[in-house]
Amino acid sequence: MLLHAVFFHSFQTDKLEREYWDLATDIAVEHTVLDMGLHIASLESDMLLQNRLAVLKKQAGKLTAEKLYRHFRIEQPSSKAYREWRELCHYDEHIYWERKEELTLSQTEWRKISERVKADLKSFSKDKNNAESMEENLKEATREKYDYTDFLRRFMVMGETIQTSDDEFDYIYYTYGLSRYGNMPLVEPLEYKDANKIKDFVIAIDTSASCRGELVQAFLKKTYQIMRQGENFFSKINVHIIQCDNEVQSDTKITCPEDFDRFLSSGKLRGFGSTDFRPVFDYVETLKQEGEFDNLKGLLYFTDGYGIYPGQMPDYDTAFIFLNEDYDAPDVPPWAIRIVLDNDERQFT
DSSP states (O other): OHHHHHTTGGGOOTTSOHHHHHHHHHHHHHHHHHHHTOGGGOOTTHHHHHHHHHHHHHHHSSOOHHHHHHHHHHSOOOHHHHHHHHHHHOOSOOTTTTOGGGOSSOHHHHHHHHHHHHHHHHHHOSOTTTTHHHHHHHHHHTOOOEEHHHHHGGGOEEEEESSOOGGGOOHHHHHHHHHHHSSOOSOOOOSOEEEEEEEEEEEEEEOSTTSOHHHHHHHHHHHHHHHHHTTOEEEEEEEEEEEESSSEEEEEEEOSHHHHHHHHHHOOOOOOSOOBSHHHHHHHHHHHHTTOOSSOOEEEEESOSOSBOOSSOOSSEEEEEEEGGGTTOOOOOTTSEEEEEOSSSSEEO
């Protein structure tokens, strides 16, 4: 129960399939208990559990609750396998996890505890092998998460849109005119309003052999759906989707939502060589010099991260985006933003 709390398992139940989340958290905790080698917590079934965990680790990767949950969502366990895992790992009930108002410690307080445990493990742990599972789960638990929609606002610019501006309309003068002169209001609402929306924008796609087509499609669809849901596009937009491996392979210009729909349905990936990020930045700089952008706010670069980064910082925001299976991708340059995007939710870290 204590490990569930330290790993934030009870605070992450929203929008999750509880059957798989409960199973994943139980397995992650029992794996950690085994790694800790506590004699007081030993069971007769430990050897069987060790063997099962070794097989599961080959299939799912690291045995954290988050990794296991994503694995079970894709490779759904059979009813028999589910019962066997429950018998081996289910030693506490989760029925009170949703009653957060009854918790003595808040998530913020548990985060402080988790951060302290993580720091103590690095400083005082004598056996690093026994602490590996604990460190992996704490790394997942304490990872900062943000809303991808909020992040995209970085790339918005102020502009006018054809829409009645209720915020700048004075109802006092309007109603006074109607009462004083009949059907003659003294003021009428503005037919336009200022709004922050996306206009000039670059999406770069790493088409090297390691970036598979379905991953690229998932990233583009997620980005596009968020933009459309929030009506974040101006009626006239200038978005460039650039495909590049070790050289620029194509540049698709998007000027309206219909162009984006067309690219998602019929666009083809080109390249599949090695990865070099520099050609994209050189190409974007050429477009700027040619007057292609009025106010370029930023560039999103979807990649696995294994390539040659430019040595000079551009004069616009840059984010290198990885999907959740690439948590261990190399660090990006200090002037860039590193994002790990979750497939299932609009969250990133």
